[in-house]
Amino acid sequence: MHTVIIGNGIGGNAVAFGIRKYDPNAKITIVTRENCPEYEPGALPYYISGVKARQDMFLTKLDDYSNNNINFVVDEAKKVDHEQKKLYLDSGNELSYDNLVIAAGGNLVVPPFKGLEKEGIFGCKSLADADALYAREGKVAVVIGSGLIGIEASEALKKKGFEVYLLEVFGWIMPRNFDEYAAKKLEKGLTDNGVHVLTNEKLVSINGGDKVESITTDKRSIICDTIVMSTGVAPNTELARQAGAEIGLTRGIKVNEHCMTSIQDIYACGDCAETTDAITGGRTLIQLRHNALEQGEVIAKNCAGIPAVYKGAWAITRAHYFDTESVSIGRTFNGIEDKMDVEVIEREFGSDYCRLILDKGKLAGAQAIGKFSKDMGFLFSSMWRKDDLAEIRAKWDKVTNIISPYPWHYRIIGRYMNLK
Ligand SMILES: Cc1cc2nc3c(=O)[nH]c(=O)nc-3n(C[C@H](O)[C@H](O)[C@H](O)COP(=O)(O)OP(=O)(O)OC[C@H]3O[C@@H](n4cnc5c(N)ncnc54)[C@H](O)[C@@H]3O)c2cc1C
Incomplete structure (x- = not known):
């Protein structure tokens, strides 16, 4: 049995090493567009701030793949032919599979703000983003969006020596996780440490020549040289859509209790997958690490011939800063x-x-x-x-x-x- 896994993140690695745990003879291939071993996305802000070293971001070493007989293919998955059971790669190569796992994570969503083409605009999602922010020298940063990633990016940039503004269009920070009263108390944890928190305020434009020089909101202008977009993560469903798999109402790839998509032998897990909520039983997309891990473990068992059922995703968020x-x-x-x-x-x-x-x-x-x-x-x-x-x-x-x-x-x- 050959399992091909798209994505070398938290979910993809749980599948690959999970299958190996249960089946010493299985053929396993990971296709990754990032040329590095697995890293911890949640730790990237600590690298950006200098609190942790770059090498501490990695959860696996390249040797771990060869030692576990997992083919590590650096390439980008481009197209799935589910009838022929083939995956086509950017290089022109193709892979035949028995089981395919889409563990392609999510993509940063950036609304069409004016001025996005300027130099000085960053994400805070991938290792490449963190490398760029770690190397960035500047004075004033504006973080757009106050979800978990935005909060952690603000702390990291502040510790790095930037004057930091955190801009949130909603009335309070972390609106998906906290109600207003709690969030206002949490805001104090940022403002007491010198982060300027601007809620109920909307980015209108990013200004300057080739480089970012300032932003305009619906309330003011801020002179700045660095912008970090943390405006949301959308499930990466491109390959699944193209293959004809069903997409759920949450815009994630719909999977059943075995984490299989609507196409036989194609599974999906992690930030790209719509599953059930462990508490309410409703359909949900909860883009958190532990969910990617548990879904990956369920897929690993199913691919290794051990029937396994996913109990559902958990909404537990820990926000720790300063x-x-x-x-x-x-x-x-x-x-x-x-x-x-x-x-x-x-x-x-x-x-x-x-x-x-x-x-x-x-x-x-x-x-x-x-x-x-x-x-x-x-x-x-x-x-x-x-x-x-x-x-x-x-x-x-x-x-x-x-x-x-x-x-x-x-x-x-x-x-x-x-x-x-
Ligand atoms: C800054 C930050 C802080 C976070 N903090 C927390 C936290 O405190 N708690 C928590 O639970 N979660 C946190 N998260 C979220 C958590 O990291 C994710 O939920 C988790 O990484 C999801 O795992 P995944 O495998 O679905 O996706 P990812 O880990 O993102 O991996 C997806 C991989 O697929 C690759 N890929 C995509 N498309 C292709 C393709 N076509 N071909 C080849 N490769 C492809 C991508 O390059 C990527 O390497 C944080 C994330 C970030 C960025």
Whole structure:
């Protein structure tokens, strides 16, 4: 059996080394357009700031591929013929496969701003982006977009010595992970460290000659020499679309419980794949590392002839920057469409903060800053089990009774619900 994997990222490597673990004789090929071993995208900001060395970014060595008998092909996958089971590469070469895995990640999405052709505009997604930002010498940087990548890029550039502006069109930072009150507290972790956070503000144009000299927003102009785009990551579905695989409503490649696409023997995992949400059971695209890893592991087993089912993607985000520690799980209040039965419970002690979002009496999401981040495991397991929190509240006196029939972790969850 020959498995060909497109992409040498987190998902692709989980598939390749996973298959080898289960099947010593399988033929495995990784096709990568980046001429380097696997690296950790989440660590790139630490390299940009100089906190970590470039060589610490790598998770594998080139020898690991040859030692595990994995063909490492540096080329770009261009076309799939699923009837002939062939993959065509940019070099003109072709590969025959029994199983094909699309682990092609995501592409940075940049809206059509005026002035994008100028020198001084960067991404913060690939090792090449990080190399460029590491080498960049400048004075003032503007980071466009305040998702996880934008926050981490801002911290990295600040530590590198830039004056940093973080621009967010939405009313608060990290809007997909945190509601406004939590996000405003998180904003302080940036502003206290000298990052200028501009929310509710839209980029209008990038100005200058050949090089970036300033930007204009709908509120002001900022003189700057460096711009980092962190305006979102779209699933890389080009090959799947061309092959005729179904694309889901989230715009990811739709896969079933075995992580197989709508085309027999073509699988997809990671940032390009639409799977199910482990908590809600709905279709979802949660572009996080642990999901790519787990999906890759499921595909590896299936390709090695061990039937495996994917339990679903988890929305757990940890945002750690300067001395701020925060975690978000599940859905935000803002992200729940039907708010009829939604209840928000908050706890706050100084800079420590926690917010629970209950939907129909069950935990739908939680956001924690500071010391509350440590207990998120209890809340996550409650969400996973779909605990009836209304019941815990109604029977609180029995929960806290010394000979309580209820498990002890109910007491912790109750405290988070401000029950006394
Ligand atoms: C700065 C940054 C910070 C992050 N922080 C976190 C975090 O804190 N927590 C977290 O969970 N996640 C984080 N992530 C996201 C996480 O890194 C991704 O979810 C994960 O890398 C997805 O793995 P993947 O295999 O799907 O894609 P990737 O790791 O992106 O790999 C895809 C690979 O496919 C290659 N490829 C694409 N098309 C082709 C083609 N046609 N031919 C050949 N090769 C191709 C690409 O070049 C790339 O090497 C962060 C990401 C970044 C960039």
